[in-house]
Amino acid sequence: MRLRLLVVSLLSVSFLGALDHTVVSTSLATIAGDLGALEQMSWVVVGYTLSSTVLLPVIGKLGDAIGPRSVFLTSLVAFLAASVLCGFAPDMGWLVVARVIQGATSAGLQLMSQTILAHVTSPRERPRYMAVIGAAFPIAILIGPVVGGLITDYWGWPWVFWINVPIGLAALALAVVVVPHIDPAPARRFDVAGSVTFTISLVALVLAVSWVGDPSAARAAMVCFLTAVVSFAAFLLVELRSPQPVVPLRLFRNRTIAAGLALSAIIGIGLFSVTAYLPTYFQMAYRTSVTVSGLVPIATVFGMLVSNLVTGWMASRSGRYRVFAISGTMLAAVGLFVMALLPVGLPLWVPMVVMFFVGVGTGAFMSLIIAVVQSAVPKTQLGAVTASVNLVRQVGATVTTAVIGGVVATGVAGLLPGGLDIATLTPQLVHAADVATQAEVAAIYTSVFAPVFIGLAIAYAVGVVAAVLLPAGRLSEEQPVAVDAQPLPA
Known part of the structure; x- marks a missing residue:
């Protein structure tokens, strides 16, 4: 029973951290307008991304050094305090600083949830529970923008942040009771x-x-x-x-860890990076409305969510993990290659189905690979290696997102006909143009995105190689010795 409550606690806190990132996107323009700083709007996102990324290795090492329970509870308290500060922000500078604190503490919540779970479950049980915790991210992507819009419209944008407080306090009360004390690693100089x-x-x-x-x-x-x-x-x-390095480089000599890090990076490079551009692509190439264009990312994330849960359960049942990584990377690579070949003018359900299977392929190893890598290190280094897996994914997504943005902007600008300027080119402008112009813009976006999809397919093809290099075998059923909990029945 205690393990059930622990999973509920970790899931609720992980979901809170993941939702905080997606729920703000819808209300960002309203917030910036009210604070009179539209030109600084991007810093709300950049500050959050920076702190949630760069502090991962430090937080992971702290978890190993002083115990994940202490870091987890401290991160949760600081996250709630930062949420209150965000809602009371009188200007953009205040908000950006508070968002930096939110990003750092959100990273601590996500990372320590995964680390605590690794400490209290056997390698065989871990994929099932890790998949449940990992479901927080795709669910947050699905509902975050809608929730953010509704809260902003009916309650006001400060409640986008303040809504964290009652939920977080309930999660904190539960966490204090059910999160076990875990002995830290032997004390050494940080x-x-x-x-x-x-x-x-x-x-x-x-x-x-x-x-x-x-x-x-x-x-x-x-x-x-x-x-x-x-x-x-x-x-x-x-x-x-x-x-006592903050990132133990010697661990990368382990084939399981090296292949696992490569697979985690490919998730960021191959899928997380392109999802931000899919709505624009479908608005221009398929001439859809803003609302309808969001159906394709939703289909992608839904496929990821379903596959993540199913493969986590299957891996815990059988102990096998390599087959899911190989089949998942192959499916995603084929799906992205098909996206590059789709001609203009197809009904929208066709790319929706294709991207759904790309999501299925990614979800097949998204959370599983964290459990596999954790099984390859001693408990004293669980925080550091879990941080490394998350870090390469986020850095891969951040860098590739910028690269794709540059490729798309340069490619479209170079192909636009006279009379159209990329600086003022909007879906509304294109949809109001004559049929010939709409067809030309659609062809331009299709030709520009085709090599992007091919490049991402190649990234997943490299992932197939990394998956093949994972050592064959089964996850161990050995129970951790200091667990005050019983596993759920298989």
């Missing part, structure tokens, strides 16, 4: 130098890819790229000499 150099390198990288498509920020982007390279080189030197 790797401050590694944490600082790694944080600087990732902050610089994320800022660089965020600004790379803005001509006015080209010089700043170049400076950030150079800073990222120098800082990352310094980080490698520090980690090679550190007795």
Whole structure:
């Protein structure tokens, strides 16, 4: 029973953190307009993304050093405090700082949920429970924008943040009771130098890819790229000499970990990066409305959700995991390749079905690979390796999103006919144009996105190789010795 309650607690907190990211997107323009800072609107997203990404290794190492329960409860309290501050923000600077705190603590909630689960379950049980926790993200994508819009329209945008408080307090009360005490790793000196150099390198990288498509920020982007390279080189030197590195590089020699990290990165590169552009693609190439264009990402995420839950249950039943990674990467690669070949003018249900299967393929190993990688390390390094799996996924998504944005903007601008300017090109403008112009723009977007889909298909093809390199075998049924809980019946 206690394990059931623990899973409920971890799921509710993970869902709260995931929903916080998606629910704000709908109300962002309203918030920026009320605070009189539309030009700074992007920093609300960039600040959250930066902190939730760059602090993952530090949070993971803290979880190993002082115990995941302490980091989890501290992150939850700080997340609720930041939510209150966001709702009371009098200006954009206040809001951005509060969102930075929210991003960092949200990363702590997600990461420690996965780490705690790894401590209290056997490798065989873990995929089933990890799939349940992992379901928080696709569900948040599905309902977050709608919930954010309804709250903003009927209650006001501060409640987008304040709604976290009553839910979070209930989750906190449950967590205090059911989250077990887990002994930390033997005390050693914390790797401050590694944490600082790694944080600087990732902050610089994320800022660089965020600004790379803005001509006015080209010089700043170049400076950030150079800073990222120098800082990352310094980080490698520090980690090679550190007795307790924040990112244990020696773990990457393990084939399971190396292949698992590659597969996790491919999820960010191959799917998470393109979902933001799918609505625009279908509005232009298929001439759909804004509302209808959202059906394709919804179909993709729904496929991911169903597959994530089903394969997690199947892997726990059989102990096998390699087959799901191989079949999932192959299915997603084929689906994205088919997307590149679809001609203009097909009914919308065709790409919806194709992207549904891309989601199914990705969901087949999305949460499973975390459980597999966790099974390859001692318990004293669960936080660090779990952070690494999440980190490569988020960095892959962030960098590839920027690359796709640049490719699409450059490609469309170079092919647009005279009289149309990409700076003012909107779906509404295209839909109001004559039939010939609509067809031409549709053909342009189809031709520009075709190589994007092919590139992402190639990324998943590389994932097939990584999946094949996973060692064959079954997850162990050995129970952890310090678990005050009983597993759910199979």
